[in-house]
Amino acid sequence: MRVGFSSLILSLAMALLAACPAHAVEPDEVLQDPAFEARARTISEGLRCLVCQNQSIDDSEAPLAKDLRLLVRERLKAGDSNEQIVDFIVTRYGEFVLLKPRFEPHTLVLWLATPAGFLAALLIIALAYRRRMAEATNPPPLSVAERRKLKRLIGDG
Amino acid sequence: MARRCQGERRGAASQGELEEHESREMIAETGHYALILALGVAIVQMVLPLVGARIRDQQLMAVAGPAAQLQFLLIAIAFIALMTAHITSDFSVENVWRNSAVAKPLLYKISGVWGNHEGSMVLWVLILALFGAAVAIFGTNLPYQLKGNVLAVQASIAAAFLLFIVTTSNPFVRLDPAPFDGQGLNPVLQDPALAFHPPFLYTGYVGFSMAFSFAIAALIDGRIDAAWARWVRPWTLAAWMCLTLGIAMGSWWAYYELGWGGFWFWDPVENASFMPWLAGTALLHSAVVMEKRDALKVWTILLAIITFSLSLMGTFLVRSGVLTSVHAFAIDPARGIFILAIMGVFIGGALALFAWRAPLLAQGGLFAPISREGSLVLNNLLLTTACAAVFVGTLYPLALEALTGDKISVGAPFFNLTFAPLIVPLIVAVPFGPLLAWKRGDLLAAAQRLMAAACLALAAIVLVLAFRQRGPWLAPLGIGLGIWLIAGAVTELVYRVKLFDASWSEARRRLRSLPRSAYGTALAHAGLGIVVIGIVATTAWRSEAILAMKPGQTASIAGYTLTFKGVAPRQGPNYRERVALLEVTRNGEEVTELTPSKREFTLEKSGTTEAGIHPNWRGDLYAVLGDQLKDGGAYSIRLYFNPLVRLIWLGALVMFIGGAVSLSDRRLRVGAPRRAQTKATPVPAAE
Numbered sequence: 001m002r003v004g005f006s007s008l009i010l011s012l013a014m015a016l017l018a019a020c021p022a023h024a025v026e027p028d029e030v031l032q033d034p035a036f037e038a039r040a041r042t043i044s045e046g047l048r049c050l051v052c053q054n055q056s057i058d059d060s061e062a063p064l065a066k067d068l069r070l071l072v073r074e075r076l077k078a079g080d081s082n083e084q085i086v087d088f089i090v091t092r093y094g095e096f097v098l099l100k101p102r103f104e105p106h107t108l109v110l111w112l113a114t115p116a117g118f119l120a121a122l123l124i125i126a127l128a129y130r131r132r133m134a135e136a137t138n139p140p141p142l143s144v145a146e147r148r149k150l151k152r153l154i155g156d157g
Numbered sequence: 158m159a160r161r162c163q164g165e166r167r168g169a170a171s172q173g174e175l176e177e178h179e180s181r182e183m184i185a186e187t188g189h190y191a192l193i194l195a196l197g198v199a200i201v202q203m204v205l206p207l208v209g210a211r212i213r214d215q216q217l218m219a220v221a222g223p224a225a226q227l228q229f230l231l232i233a234i235a236f237i238a239l240m241t242a243h244i245t246s247d248f249s250v251e252n253v254w255r256n257s258a259v260a261k262p263l264l265y266k267i268s269g270v271w272g273n274h275e276g277s278m279v280l281w282v283l284i285l286a287l288f289g290a291a292v293a294i295f296g297t298n299l300p301y302q303l304k305g306n307v308l309a310v311q312a313s314i315a316a317a318f319l320l321f322i323v324t325t326s327n328p329f330v331r332l333d334p335a336p337f338d339g340q341g342l343n344p345v346l347q348d349p350a351l352a353f354h355p356p357f358l359y360t361g362y363v364g365f366s367m368a369f370s371f372a373i374a375a376l377i378d379g380r381i382d383a384a385w386a387r388w389v390r391p392w393t394l395a396a397w398m399c400l401t402l403g404i405a406m407g408s409w410w411a412y413y414e415l416g417w418g419g420f421w422f423w424d425p426v427e428n429a430s431f432m433p434w435l436a437g438t439a440l441l442h443s444a445v446v447m448e449k450r451d452a453l454k455v456w457t458i459l460l461a462i463i464t465f466s467l468s469l470m471g472t473f474l475v476r477s478g479v480l481t482s483v484h485a486f487a488i489d490p491a492r493g494i495f496i497l498a499i500m501g502v503f504i505g506g507a508l509a510l511f512a513w514r515a516p517l518l519a520q521g522g523l524f525a526p527i528s529r530e531g532s533l534v535l536n537n538l539l540l541t542t543a544c545a546a547v548f549v550g551t552l553y554p555l556a557l558e559a560l561t562g563d564k565i566s567v568g569a570p571f572f573n574l575t576f577a578p579l580i581v582p583l584i585v586a587v588p589f590g591p592l593l594a595w596k597r598g599d600l601l602a603a604a605q606r607l608m609a610a611a612c613l614a615l616a617a618i619v620l621v622l623a624f625r626q627r628g629p630w631l632a633p634l635g636i637g638l639g640i641w642l643i644a645g646a647v648t649e650l651v652y653r654v655k656l657f658d659a660s661w662s663e664a665r666r667r668l669r670s671l672p673r674s675a676y677g678t679a680l681a682h683a684g685l686g687i688v689v690i691g692i693v694a695t696t697a698w699r700s701e702a703i704l705a706m707k708p709g710q711t712a713s714i715a716g717y718t719l720t721f722k723g724v725a726p727r728q729g730p731n732y733r734e735r736v737a738l739l740e741v742t743r744n745g746e747e748v749t750e751l752t753p754s755k756r757e758f759t760l761e762k763s764g765t766t767e768a769g770i771h772p773n774w775r776g777d778l779y780a781v782l783g784d785q786l787k788d789g790g791a792y793s794i795r796l797y798f799n800p801l802v803r804l805i806w807l808g809a810l811v812m813f814i815g816g817a818v819s820l821s822d823r824r825l826r827v828g829a830p831r832r833a834q835t836k837a838t839p840v841p842a843a844e
Contacts, residue, residue, distance in 0.1 A: 052566055060420070099568030100567075100570035110571075118538070125534060129526065136523050
């Protein structure tokens with residue numbers, strides 16, 4: 001419980017380090033074939049360590065992360081494609097394991113909020129600009145009070 | 158609360174010991190008392206000026222100034238009392254017992270004051286009160302009513318947080334009997350950069366409260382003018398500078414402490430500080446438009462509210478434990494609910510007030526889409542949308558889990574994908590802004606002036622493409638963007654001093670008479686360019702070697718040859734460490750020795766990894782010691798070469814300096830028109 005309420009930095013530290021020091025890939029895990037190893041690293045960077053906060057399995061020292069890294073490498077050697085491996089791990093551990101959520105109904109808002117917000121803001125700016133320009137070129141009719149004041153100033157004429 | 162003197166328990170203690178003990182006891186109680194008094198003063202400072210403003214009683218409004226100073230004094234007493242308890246290791250104070258230990262070095266006894274929840278909240282209100290006192294002291298030329306309202310709003314924030322501290326997070330809770338030694342501070346916090354990271358970060362967070370208070374005061378008044386912006390800008394700038402430095406320090410710490418040379422993780426806690434920075438940067442720019450052109454008033458007010466709301470939200474996210482998990486929050490929600498309530502009242506209240514009063518504010522000057530104002534609107538559009546992207550990515554998983562129970566993760570790949578498309582156009586646009594005229598600018602003329610900068614950027618891209626051996630295709634473009642920003646900043650200065658149009662002496666005269674804010678802008682924009690180059694280079698071209706090394710073996714990376722000499726134990730003040738020795742040579746010449754280590758903190762029973770780093774202009778050689786492998790003899794050792802990584806923090810420092818230069822200009826100008834109206838006071842020659 002103390003973890004949750006610790007200081008700003010403490011949480012940062014907890015999130016990044018205390019739970020699982022970032023030590024990542026061990027020398028004995030590295031695959032002989034550099035092309036395979038590169039693919040393994042790409043895949044691991046997108047997979048989340050399940051017991052740490054916001055750390056990919058590529059950066060985590062947790063035993064579970066190590067198991068996942070070995071699993072990725074095993075599947076690679078067995079000849080699976082990157083997508084097949086990720087699918088395999090998602091079916092086993094759930095979508096929680098993906099650091100980049102898939103575009104699905106329940107992540108619709110997540111993916112679309114930013115572009116939608118951008119377009120909405122653009123629209124608001126355009127409308128505000130048009131209104132201001134219209135007001136500047138044809139000023140709004142005088143209010144009753146203003147008309148009365150004008151009348152008083154220039155007389156009934 | 159157990160506050161009985163523990164001296165009674167130790168009946169045999171000598172008179173002197175007892176007296177010393179009692180004076181120590183007094184210190185914590187004085188701090189506690191001062192904190193509660195500060196709450197009372199804050200309530201007075203909140204209520205009286207507002208009532209005074211209603212019934213037009215100047216004396217009531219005038220209470221705000223002295224009250225703000227007294228409130229600061231009281232919170233300072235409380236803070237010093239807590240710090241004294243930490244320095245003297247008074248374990249009868251629970252907070253000290255939980256977060257300190259006798260053997261801890263003095264620096265970390267001091268930084269331990271804010272290295273925990275309760276203490277950091279006291280620091281939070283201390284900085285808040287400091288800003289309030291500064292307005293009371295330096296705001297002599299502020300309109301009476303505005304000053305009273307600002308201080309009242311400021312006091313309402315202080316009152317809310319003081320109440321929060323006193324009721325849920327009291328740092329002066331006592332223990333009886335007092336333990337002999339404390340539990341120690343989390344080892345990862347025992348680090349010089351992290352010791353000073355929170356004060357800067359908080360000064361940034363809390364500094365935005367000034368913009369907020371001025372915005373609310375303006376809404377209460379229903380009046381806002383260019384003088385308002387002139388007042389708000391220096392405070393916002395100072396807050397922005399501190400936040401910039403605070404974030405940079407945190408990132409630097411992560412770089413050398415977390416053991417693999419990453420500098421930014423898109424972690425929710427980092428995002429919590431990054432969002433106010435993005436909104437604050439937008440606010441700085443829109444306040445310029447308001448000050449110079451009396452336009453974008455309503456938007457600037459809203460942005461001031463949003464910026465501080467994000468600071469409050471950052472405090473909530475970090476303090477409530479909601480980030481660890483939604484469940485952690487639900488189990489012990491007292492603090493979280495309290496901050497949530499504070500957030501609700503202030504953000505909701507401010508937005509309601511905005512909706513009600515903003516239409517009253519007079520519209521300002523007109524401008525064409527292509528103009529300095531237009532460019533700053535684009536800046537605001539992109540920065541606030543980028544901020545929204547971070548906001549959604551940080552909060553969506555929490556909201557989804559709370560609503561449906563579905564757990565998803567949103568990590569770096571998401572943020573890179575949504576953030577970059579907004580920031581890249583912004584970077585392309587930055588050099589254009591200062592070259593456009595107010596009201597109606599000439600894009601073509603600005604583009605012509607930027608030809609040289611564009612050529613430099615292109616040359617950089619071609620050069621990098623030619624020498625590039627690996628790394629992503631986009632990386633050279635990123636380097637080009639960084640050069641573009643730096644060259645663009647220089648271009649602006651060149652044209653402002655008419656370096657090529659006028660004589661050399663004329664240019665020199667202009668160079669000297671150029672307002673400091675112009676230099677500040679150029680420096681800040683160039684600093685951003687430096688950061689961009691650092692980020693792109695180290696992300697794209699870092700090299701890595703993961704090795705199992707036995708003593709005597711060598712390895713090579715980025716042209717360096719490293720010889721592993723072995724691992725030796727070493728005793729620190731409050732830890733034991735195993736230090737590896739790596740001799741580094743380059744082309745047969747000795748360069749340096751790297752000593753990465755693994756520390757084990759005896760008391761805290763946890764460890765840290767200390768990287769061995771050899772900084773140099775090309776980049777950092779970075780070594781990390783891992784565990785001894787099972788087959789005996791060999792150690793797991795990681796070597797990295799992080800090209801140009803120092804530019805990230807150097808650039809942040811340049812941005813900070815740019816802010817400081819601009820601030821030195823502002824200070825001279827604040828309130829100038831008013832002073833001119835009254836009596837001509839002799840102003841010392843400043844430049």
